[in-house]
Amino acid sequence: MGNLCSISISMEDTVSRCWDCIVRQASYMCKLEENHKALSLSLEELRAQRDDVNRTVDCAELQLLKRLSQVQVWLSRAETMITEVEELIKDIPQETQKLCHACCFSKNFKSSYKLGQQVARKLEEMDDLKKKGVFDKVAENQPVAPMDVRPIESTVGLESTLLEVWSLLQEKDVGIIGLYGLGGVGKTSLLAQINNKFCSMPVGYDIVIWLVVSKDHTVSKIQEKIAEKIGLSNDMWKMKSCDGKARDIFTVLNKKKFVLFLDDLWERVDLIKVGIPLPSLENGSKLVFTTRHLEVCGKMEAQKKIKVECLGADESWKLFQDKVGEETLDSHPDIRKLAKMVAAECGGLPLALITIGRAMACKKIPEAWKYAIEVLKQSAHRFAGMEEEVFSLLIFSYDSLPSDTMRSCLLYFSLYPEDHVINKRNLIEYWFCEGLLDEFDSMRKALLQGYNIIDSLLNACLLEQAGEDYVRMHDVIRDMCLWIACEREAVEKRFFVQVGHQLGEAPDVGKWEGVRRMSLMRNQIVNLRSTPTCPNLRTLFLNKNTLKVISEGFFKLMPNLRVLNLSDNTDLRELPEGISELVSLEYLNLSGTGIEELPVKLKSLTKFKCLDLSSTENLKRIPQQLISSFSILQVYRMVGSGVYYQDGMIEGNVLNGGNAGLIEELKCLQHLNMLSIEIKSAFALETFLTSRNLQGCAEELVLRNFPESKVLDVLSLANMERLEFLHVANCDNMEEMKITRDFGEMRMAQTNTPFNSLGRVFIERCRRLRDVTWLTFAPNLTMLSVHCCPKMEEIMSERKLNETENVVGIPYPNRFAKLKELHLRHLPQLKSICSDALPFPCLTDISVFKCSKLKKLPLSFDPERNKISIQGTLSWWKELEWEDETARNKCLFVDSSLGLW
Structure with a gap:
C-alpha cells in the first residue's frame, strides 16, 4: 500500500509540473x-x-x-x-x-x-x-595630473638666480619670465629646481605643468602634451581641430591658477593658438621658459629677462671637484694644481665642467692631466666626451642661425685667440672685404649689416659683450667653431688656426694648401721665406708676431687673398715688392708696424678698399700718387703715422704745410667714406677743409703741432657730421677754442646739435688754453680727457656759456648728460669743472691727478644711481668740499698711489 501511495503522489507532481x-x-x-x-x-x-x-x-x-x-x-x-x-x-x-x-x-x-x-x-x-x-x-x-617632481643632479652656482626668479614669481605684476643663456649653462637645471620648489610648496596654485618644447614643435604637439596634463586627452578629443582643442584647453586653464614651465624654446610659441590664457594680474598665473636666444624672450613678451651666466672661478672649481672626486685629486701632489688649469679651460660652462670632470675622474698621474691641458688648448674636440656630449648640444645653436652668412661670420671669430677682446668695427671691415657682407657696396652701410649680425649672435648667446665697442667668444664656443671650421667644413672652406702657440717659424707649406682662412697671430715668427701654394686663401692673420723679413715670393701664389693683417709687428721695416702679386687684396692692415715706406708697386692693387696705417711712427715716405691710385679706397687710417709729405723729402714747405700734399691726394678718392687722419699744420687743415667729402667722412681727427694758431674756430669743424673722436695736441700758442657768431647764424639754422656724433675728446699739451666751453655743443660726449694744460682754469666757463647761449639763442641745460669718463691730469690752475652741480646720469669714472686747486666736484645725485669711481691722491680727496653729503657717499674713492689706474 505504501509503495502504491508513493507512486500515486509522484505521478500527480509530475503531471502538475508538465501542465505548468x-x-x-x-x-x-x-x-x-x-x-x-x-x-x-x-x-x-x-x-x-x-x-x-x-x-x-x-x-x-x-x-x-x-x-x-x-x-x-x-x-x-x-x-x-x-x-x-x-x-x-x-x-x-x-x-x-x-x-x-x-x-x-x-x-x-x-x-x-x-x-x-x-x-x-x-x-x-x-x-x-x-x-x-x-x-x-x-x-x-577632470582629474588634474599631479605636480611632477623633476629629477636633477646637484647643481652649483645657480642659487642666486634661483632666488631671483623665485622672488619675481611672488610679484603680482610679473607673469612671464624668460631665462636665456648659452647651451649647457644650466637653464634646464635651474627651471627644474624652480619646478620642484613649486611642487614642494604650491603656494596657492592649482596646477604646475612642465613641457619640453622641441625645436620642431607644432601647436598640435604642445596641445596634446598639455591635454595629457589636464585630463583632456582621449580619442574623441584628439579628433578635434586645433581651434577646438585650443578652446577646450582655455576653458580648463582659465578656471585655474597655473604655473607653466616651457623648456628649450627656439622660437615664439603662440599661447593663444595653443589655448593657454595669458598670465595676468587678474588670473595670477605664471609662465617661465628657457631659451638660448634673447630674441625669443622679446617675442614671448617676457616682463623679465634673466641671463643664466657661466660659473665664476670658485663655483667652477667646486663643480669640477665634485665630478673628479677627492680621491683622484689627492692621488698625487701635482694633480690638484693641474686640475685647476683643466677646469679653467672650461670657461665656467657647467656642461663642459661635468663632462671633462667625469672623464678625468680616474686619471691619477700628472702626465694624463698635462696631456688633457694640451688637448683642450689645441683641439678640444679630441677630448673624450667633448664632441659627443658638449659640441653636439652647442651645434644646435650654430645650425639654428638663420643664414649661411651669419654662420660664416660666427666661424670667423675662431681666428682669434682664447678670451681675445675683438673690436666690432675692425671685424666688420674684415667681413666686408672678405666678401661675407654683400648687401651693400659701401663700407659705411655694410657696418649696419655687420652690427646687426653681431647683435644677433649676442642675442643667441654665441658671443659675449666686452664693452660698448668690443665682443669676445666663450672658450667652449670657440672650440666648437674651430671643430666645425677645421674638421667639418668642406676641404676648400677649412681654417688653419695656430694662435698663441709660440711658433718660431711658419707652418710647413704643405699645411697651407686648400685653406680658406688662416690665423698665425700671437706667435714669435720672425721670417717668412717660403712660397706656400694657397689658391683658396681669403684671409691671413700674421699680426702680433716678431716679423722682420717677408721674402719676395711669399705672396706669389695667393691670388685670392682679400684680407691681410700684418699689424703690431714692430720690427717689420719694409714690405716685399712681391706684395703686388696680391691682385685680389682689399684690406691691408699695417698699423703698429715699423714700416718706413710703402712700395710704389702697391699701385697694382686696384681692389684696395681699406688701408690702415695707424701708429706707423717710422713711416716717412709714401710715393707720390700712390694713395690717389687706390681709386675705390673706402677706408683710410693714418693717425699716429710719421709721414709728412708724399715724396719723403722733409724740405721746402713741409714745416709749414705738414701733410697737405697727402691730403690733396685724398681729395681725389671719390669712394672714400671712412677716414681717420692726423693734420699737422694750420695750412694742412685749411687744405682739408676745402673738401666737403673729406669733412663728411672724417671719423677721427687729430690736430697736432699748430704753433702759429692762437684761436681754433670750432666753426671750421662743424661740417664733420660723422666726427667721433677729436684729439688736439701740442698746440702751444692756442688760447681759445670757440663758437663764433657766424656759426650761430649759419649752423644753428640747420640743427641744434652740430657735433652730434662726437663721443670722445682728448686735449693735451695746449699750454695757453683756458677752457673748452664749446663742448656744450657735443650732446653725446662720453669721454673727456684734458692733460697738461697749465693755463686751464675751467672746463666750462659760465660767462662763455651765457655768451654762446645769447649768440645761438638755444639753452643747453643737459650738459654732460651722456658723459661716462672724465680724466683731468696736470692742470695746476684748474678751479672748476662747471659752476652748477649736475646729475651726470651716465658718469662711472673720474680721475684727477695734479689738479691741486680743484676743490669741488659738481656732482648731484639721484639716490637710485650707482656709485661713481673717483681716482686721485688721498690728500686731494680729503680736501674736497661737498655741498651734499649724499654725493660723497655715492662715490667710491680709489687711491691713485696704489697704482690701480
Whole structure:
C-alpha cells in the first residue's frame, strides 16, 4: 500500500509540473503578439532614455567635465540592448502568422515557443536597464595630473638666480619670465629646481605643468602634451581641430591658477593658438621658459629677462671637484694644481665642467692631466666626451642661425685667440672685404649689416659683450667653431688656426694648401721665406708676431687673398715688392708696424678698399700718387703715422704745410667714406677743409703741432657730421677754442646739435688754453680727457656759456648728460669743472691727478644711481668740499698711489 501511495503522489507532481510547463509555453506563444507591442514600446522608451543621457553627457563634456565610468557602461549596454531588440522584433511578425487562428498553437511549436521566451526575457532586461539608467549626475570635473617632481643632479652656482626668479614669481605684476643663456649653462637645471620648489610648496596654485618644447614643435604637439596634463586627452578629443582643442584647453586653464614651465624654446610659441590664457594680474598665473636666444624672450613678451651666466672661478672649481672626486685629486701632489688649469679651460660652462670632470675622474698621474691641458688648448674636440656630449648640444645653436652668412661670420671669430677682446668695427671691415657682407657696396652701410649680425649672435648667446665697442667668444664656443671650421667644413672652406702657440717659424707649406682662412697671430715668427701654394686663401692673420723679413715670393701664389693683417709687428721695416702679386687684396692692415715706406708697386692693387696705417711712427715716405691710385679706397687710417709729405723729402714747405700734399691726394678718392687722419699744420687743415667729402667722412681727427694758431674756430669743424673722436695736441700758442657768431647764424639754422656724433675728446699739451666751453655743443660726449694744460682754469666757463647761449639763442641745460669718463691730469690752475652741480646720469669714472686747486666736484645725485669711481691722491680727496653729503657717499674713492689706474 505504501509503495502504491508513493507512486500515486509522484505521478500527480509530475503531471502538475508538465501542465505548468505546457501552460507557460502556451502563454509565451499566446502573448507573443501582446509582448511584441510591449517590447516595441519599451524599446522606444530605452532609445529616448539613451538619447537623454547622451545629451546630458554631451552638455557636461562641452563644459570639459569627464563622464562617469558607470554612465559609459550603461550607455554601452543600452546600445547593445537596442541592437539586440531591434533584431528580435524583426522576427516576431513572421512567427505570429504561424499561430492557429484564435488559438495559441503554432504550426511550428518549437520556434514559436523559443521566440516568445526571448521576447519575455528582453522585456524584463529592458525594464531592469531603464531603472539603472537614472543618474543623479553623469559627469564630474577632470582629474588634474599631479605636480611632477623633476629629477636633477646637484647643481652649483645657480642659487642666486634661483632666488631671483623665485622672488619675481611672488610679484603680482610679473607673469612671464624668460631665462636665456648659452647651451649647457644650466637653464634646464635651474627651471627644474624652480619646478620642484613649486611642487614642494604650491603656494596657492592649482596646477604646475612642465613641457619640453622641441625645436620642431607644432601647436598640435604642445596641445596634446598639455591635454595629457589636464585630463583632456582621449580619442574623441584628439579628433578635434586645433581651434577646438585650443578652446577646450582655455576653458580648463582659465578656471585655474597655473604655473607653466616651457623648456628649450627656439622660437615664439603662440599661447593663444595653443589655448593657454595669458598670465595676468587678474588670473595670477605664471609662465617661465628657457631659451638660448634673447630674441625669443622679446617675442614671448617676457616682463623679465634673466641671463643664466657661466660659473665664476670658485663655483667652477667646486663643480669640477665634485665630478673628479677627492680621491683622484689627492692621488698625487701635482694633480690638484693641474686640475685647476683643466677646469679653467672650461670657461665656467657647467656642461663642459661635468663632462671633462667625469672623464678625468680616474686619471691619477700628472702626465694624463698635462696631456688633457694640451688637448683642450689645441683641439678640444679630441677630448673624450667633448664632441659627443658638449659640441653636439652647442651645434644646435650654430645650425639654428638663420643664414649661411651669419654662420660664416660666427666661424670667423675662431681666428682669434682664447678670451681675445675683438673690436666690432675692425671685424666688420674684415667681413666686408672678405666678401661675407654683400648687401651693400659701401663700407659705411655694410657696418649696419655687420652690427646687426653681431647683435644677433649676442642675442643667441654665441658671443659675449666686452664693452660698448668690443665682443669676445666663450672658450667652449670657440672650440666648437674651430671643430666645425677645421674638421667639418668642406676641404676648400677649412681654417688653419695656430694662435698663441709660440711658433718660431711658419707652418710647413704643405699645411697651407686648400685653406680658406688662416690665423698665425700671437706667435714669435720672425721670417717668412717660403712660397706656400694657397689658391683658396681669403684671409691671413700674421699680426702680433716678431716679423722682420717677408721674402719676395711669399705672396706669389695667393691670388685670392682679400684680407691681410700684418699689424703690431714692430720690427717689420719694409714690405716685399712681391706684395703686388696680391691682385685680389682689399684690406691691408699695417698699423703698429715699423714700416718706413710703402712700395710704389702697391699701385697694382686696384681692389684696395681699406688701408690702415695707424701708429706707423717710422713711416716717412709714401710715393707720390700712390694713395690717389687706390681709386675705390673706402677706408683710410693714418693717425699716429710719421709721414709728412708724399715724396719723403722733409724740405721746402713741409714745416709749414705738414701733410697737405697727402691730403690733396685724398681729395681725389671719390669712394672714400671712412677716414681717420692726423693734420699737422694750420695750412694742412685749411687744405682739408676745402673738401666737403673729406669733412663728411672724417671719423677721427687729430690736430697736432699748430704753433702759429692762437684761436681754433670750432666753426671750421662743424661740417664733420660723422666726427667721433677729436684729439688736439701740442698746440702751444692756442688760447681759445670757440663758437663764433657766424656759426650761430649759419649752423644753428640747420640743427641744434652740430657735433652730434662726437663721443670722445682728448686735449693735451695746449699750454695757453683756458677752457673748452664749446663742448656744450657735443650732446653725446662720453669721454673727456684734458692733460697738461697749465693755463686751464675751467672746463666750462659760465660767462662763455651765457655768451654762446645769447649768440645761438638755444639753452643747453643737459650738459654732460651722456658723459661716462672724465680724466683731468696736470692742470695746476684748474678751479672748476662747471659752476652748477649736475646729475651726470651716465658718469662711472673720474680721475684727477695734479689738479691741486680743484676743490669741488659738481656732482648731484639721484639716490637710485650707482656709485661713481673717483681716482686721485688721498690728500686731494680729503680736501674736497661737498655741498651734499649724499654725493660723497655715492662715490667710491680709489687711491691713485696704489697704482690701480
